[in-house]
Amino acid sequence: MGRPPRTDLAQSSVTFLRRFSGNSPLRPSRASALRRVAAVLLLAAAVALPCAVLYRAAVDATAPVYIPRARRPLLQWDPPPPPPVEVSAEDGDADPFPTDDLDSEDLRLELVLQEASMDNKTVILTTLNAAWASPGSVIDLFIDSFHRGVGTSSLLRHLVIVAFDWKAYKRCVKIHPYCFALTTEDVDFSEEKRFQTTGYLEMMWKRLDFLRLVLEKGYSFVFSDADIMWFRNPFPFFYSEGDFQIACDHYVGNAMDLRNVANGGFNYVKSNDQSIEFYKFWYSSRFRYPGYHDQDVFNFIKHDPYTADIGLTIKFLSTSYFGGICEPSRDLNKVCTMHANCCIGLQSKIHDLRIMMEDWRNYMSMPPSLKSFGALSWRVPQNCSLSLLSP
Template identity: 75%
Template structure:
């Protein structure tokens, strides 16, 4: 065995002694300590990261794919477009305290209102209401008064369901009408006046349209009427027996099947069948193709779409002779069924001209039959509303 060299046996240098003095409390740490700390850190990171990764994977794998609009995609096949409607008990009446529940759980409440108001053939009359139109003397009072003063229209009130978009409108509805339904939205305030084509107006219109689709799916046909449509005669005898979807017009070209008619969404008759249900899905989802447009404009776009023919929907347009409005008034008071405050922006302008409409109708009803036949009276509107809109 070779002897150790002199260098090996030599005492530690002064420098090494100064760095590591002989006291055992100041000896250098063991070489494996850094590895132990690193391993502990890795274990901590793994303990936190692994559950997060599992949760992220579960969320991603169970989320629906993003919507893509393009050729070959049918956007009307989307799911879950309408929040659950809630009917508020009359003894409560506080919509703020009611959260939207599961859609299926809320169906019986909607079904109850529809059944009670339905005609024998499962047809109802629907209108919508928010707080801006609900105050005493406002639009909803004129609307109901027109039924009471019209010809063979008073009995139709028992088939009218008023859909309230907010607490104030629901409470007012229960004061003046027996059939009220509260359609609440947790994150949107629909109580204020929605000016034409504002974001709130568009959201309100599309929510309304999706609710009408729900009514059709429940098996109910309906006339939908804006509350600023005055009912002067029973419109049912003037509807077409073979039309799945029938619409009043801003402008009528003289032929009920001509797609050049400019439809108005404020007055529609719709039969509940597979064609109309599919069409309402298509119509509602077409908002993705035409962002920034309201439901009426989108209808006037998609009425030319080949898919409407493919599903077999029969569209009929209603003559302004019977279903008129400010845009194109019904000239003959002996024939008029409804008059709509269309072509009119702003609540006060609508109220002004609607009150004049009602005054003109009262004057007509008080005339002797001979003068009525002569057509001696005509509308004094528009005044605050405008035909140029």
């Protein structure tokens, strides 16, 4: 029989003792001696057994313990993303963001800018009210142009839609991941704002002040009206040295010429001291020129000596690349954006924007040889008749 396991040592000692006690056939002297030996062995076992248990526990405590994968504690983790905003018909027109909670609004803006920002802290911004937000309206055409443009679909990842009212915000969160509700107390921006009306002017100046805030947060931006179709990625066509670059209703052929007639619906602005100071000056100039919108006031103050003192580098963007109904981009091989400017009335804009999109789809379906030949041109303006703008 082999040696018994260590854990059975005490039991073996007891058995040994029983065998050599009581009824032992040995002589009394030998039996007594063997009982003493058995007693010593029993005492040794009683001492050794607890020591063995403690040693085993100490060894086990230092050994690696396997934890099933599903139960292993996570040493590093990312907090889950916030749940998507859910809106329903029962929400009505109620605004979930109190207009007096400025800290909350500032935090929401910072979060959405961080999410949408490019690596160099640049975002793309557009504004939206309920009149332009309904299905099939301007905002749908705007987003569709990114999907159909050349190198533009990925730019949607950096687009923030700024909603002027709750209806526009509800529509935004259904169609786009980055939306911001710009609250304005006691002002309703949801209806269509006809050009140069009081509501239109208030909305334009509210927009300008918001853009100043984005610059102060350290974010550069491309601002685009939603009635601008994006057909090509514009970033390769911006000037590397310009602090403030703006599209034109009329371009005279020189990017530095102040005679260019600027259009505030599309601009690329770098966040720096010069641009922030200029936006403050621009906004404050509304009181010097009451009754004018931001675009007109810009065309006034671009000649102001203070603009030169600020040190802002202004570049005007050629209509060859950044065109519109006022002055179309003639070559579809070059066009980046087309604006439904010089156009009054929402339905007129929608009609001509749809024609633009049809023209672009036709161009994209052409073979390369016909594209390079320039066999296709815009069919607009149609409902956006320039004659309506004549005095």
